[in-house]
Amino acid sequence: MSPLPEGVSPLLINGEVRHTDAAFPSVNPATEQVVGWASDASAADMDQAIAAARTAFDTTGWATDHALRVRCVRQLHAALQRHREELRELTIDEVGAPRSLTRMAQLDMPIDDLAWVADHAENYAWDRDMGESTSMGIRSFRRIHREPIGVVGAITPWNFPHQLNLAKIGAGLAAGNTVVLKPAPDSPLCATALIGLITDETDLPPGVVNIVTGTDHELGAILSRDPRVDMVSFTGSTATGRSVMREASDSLKRVFLELGGKSACIVLDDIGEGLPLACMYTAVAVLTHAGQGCALTTRLIVPRDRYQEAVALVAETMAANPPGDPHDRRTFCGPIISERQRDRVEGYLRLALTEGGDFATGGGRPDRDKGFWIEPTVITGLSNEARTAREEIFGPVLVVIPHDGDDDAVRIANDSPYGLSGAVHGGDVPRARAVAARLRTGTVSVNGGIWFGPDMPFGGYKSSGLGREMGTLGFEEYLETKSVGEAL
Numbered sequence: 001m002s003p004l005p006e007g008v009s010p011l012l013i014n015g016e017v018r019h020t021d022a023a024f025p026s027v028n029p030a031t032e033q034v035v036g037w038a039s040d041a042s043a044a045d046m047d048q049a050i051a052a053a054r055t056a057f058d059t060t061g062w063a064t065d066h067a068l069r070v071r072c073v074r075q076l077h078a079a080l081q082r083h084r085e086e087l088r089e090l091t092i093d094e095v096g097a098p099r100s101l102t103r104m105a106q107l108d109m110p111i112d113d114l115a116w117v118a119d120h121a122e123n124y125a126w127d128r129d130m131g132e133s134t135s136m137g138i139r140s141f142r143r144i145h146r147e148p149i150g151v152v153g154a155i156t157p158w159n160f161p162h163q164l165n166l167a168k169i170g171a172g173l174a175a176g177n178t179v180v181l182k183p184a185p186d187s188p189l190c191a192t193a194l195i196g197l198i199t200d201e202t203d204l205p206p207g208v209v210n211i212v213t214g215t216d217h218e219l220g221a222i223l224s225r226d227p228r229v230d231m232v233s234f235t236g237s238t239a240t241g242r243s244v245m246r247e248a249s250d251s252l253k254r255v256f257l258e259l260g261g262k263s264a265c266i267v268l269d270d271i272g273e274g275l276p277l278a279c280m281y282t283a284v285a286v287l288t289h290a291g292q293g294c295a296l297t298t299r300l301i302v303p304r305d306r307y308q309e310a311v312a313l314v315a316e317t318m319a320a321n322p323p324g325d326p327h328d329r330r331t332f333c334g335p336i337i338s339e340r341q342r343d344r345v346e347g348y349l350r351l352a353l354t355e356g357g358d359f360a361t362g363g364g365r366p367d368r369d370k371g372f373w374i375e376p377t378v379i380t381g382l383s384n385e386a387r388t389a390r391e392e393i394f395g396p397v398l399v400v401i402p403h404d405g406d407d408d409a410v411r412i413a414n415d416s417p418y419g420l421s422g423a424v425h426g427g428d429v430p431r432a433r434a435v436a437a438r439l440r441t442g443t444v445s446v447n448g449g450i451w452f453g454p455d456m457p458f459g460g461y462k463s464s465g466l467g468r469e470m471g472t473l474g475f476e477e478y479l480e481t482k483s484v485g486e487a488l
């Protein structure tokens with residue numbers, strides 16, 4: 001066996017920082033250079049992490065010590081703030097996240113949102129007084145008590161690693177659970193960067209947070225299946241979400257799923273002179289992190305008589321923002337995470353042509369020696385029946401589809417296996433609001449409004465998932481409910 005490279009990031013199991021005898025590289029998608037190496041955990045490592053989380057939950061005061069939990073989440077928040085700038089450079093290198101996006105959901109927002117979670121846990125009403133009642137002849141005082149669910153297995157993707165790792169760890173811990181985090185093999189270092197902060201800068205007891213990196217997706221399957229795990233909190237593709245749910249079914253654990261999307265932006269026919277702004281919003285959404293976001297609006301549904309105009313407007317904005325160096329503060333569209341994902345996106349571009357579509361802009365790779373890149377692409381000439389219009393591409397690719405009025409637009413938007421997000425733009429706000437209300441999606445923006453925030457639940461209808469992350473609802477995903485009756 002060849003010796004391991006220097007500086008391999010460790011696992012965190014039962015408060016111990018430990019290495020395995022295998023390692024894997026994390027590759028910068030903009031340069032193809034190795035950013036660093038991560039420990040490649042085995043099934044035995046995962047077994048120990050689950051055992052540690054179980055013991056910490058069952059045998060320590062963590063689950064009942066509300067003040068300790070709040071303090072630890074605040075300490076983690078403070079540590080992340082102290083290390084924010086190192087994390088920023090790491091995130092740009094490992095994920096190809098443009099610097100501008102690290103000021104938002106790629107780093108600063110998830111760090112700041114931990115403060116909200118700590119405050120929320122501190123002020124949460126763990127007990128609800130239900131008053132007295134007589135039932136079956138017995139007078140009782142009743143209350144509803146909320147308590148942590150137990151051991152949480154958190155499985156996350158690579159596209160917004162801090163947002164997803166911290167949303168799950170933050171709410172999971174603040175609610176009193178213990179956690180095993182299994183990050184994606186494409187972004188291990190954003191997760192292991194937490195290890196030193198947890199061990200050196202917080203009072204988190206051993207076993208309360210465990211971090212297990214590895215290349216084998218089976219690690220996630222073990223976490224989903226193991227009966228010692230009470231809940232699996234998963235974010236990733238719909239196909240993997242189905243597998244997680246199947247694996248979890250024998251032990252009947254709670255399953256929380258945040259999955260894929262193919263969200264629609266509807267422009268109503270009263271948009272008038274607002275069309276350029278509506279198109280700009282949509283083009284920017286699709287450029288965001290090179291389209292590698294689950295909730296981006298990747299279908300633009302426009303009035304038939306404004307179709308050509310809308311295509312020209314989105315194509316102009318997208319062509320004016322070619323993918324660039326993610327370290328450059330002017331870059332908005334970075335690289336695609338890996339060669340495999342780049343090839344997958346290119347497969348969809350070929351499919352679009354086979355299905356009869358055309359490119360109004362893009363459609364290929366930009367001319368760069370290194371890295372994984374796709375030109376921002378606008379596809380025209382396809383109906384919503386086309387696979388390109390139905391399947392999640394996860395690249396900077398927009399499909400523009402014409403509609404014949406509000407009912408038709410709503411029909412097209414809802415004709416999707418997914419239901420994660422959506423947007424409506426119109427001249428008359430009540431009318432736009434009424435159309436938004438008809439969308440079968442977990443989030444929706446009206447005239448460019450922002451639904452994303454620490455106090456706002458996020459999640460999907462249909463094949464986009466089960467449950468909600470963030471906000472009070474997201475916090476309560478990590479809680480059990482105990483109804484108590486005391487005889488008077």
Ligand code: NAD
Pocket residue numbers: 155156157158159160182183184185216217218219220221222224235236237238240241243244258259260261293294392394420460464465
């Ligand atoms: P993925 O489903 O391939 O992997 C996600 C995670 O699941 C990784 O950690 C992976 O190792 C693990 N995994 C893989 N196979 C597994 C199995 N059989 N059992 C358990 N775990 C397994 O997704 P990805 O390619 O990393 O991320 C992209 C996908 O994530 C897209 O579909 C995107 O829409 C989705 N996503 C959804 C949200 C949301 O909140 N709805 C947010 C971000 C990304």
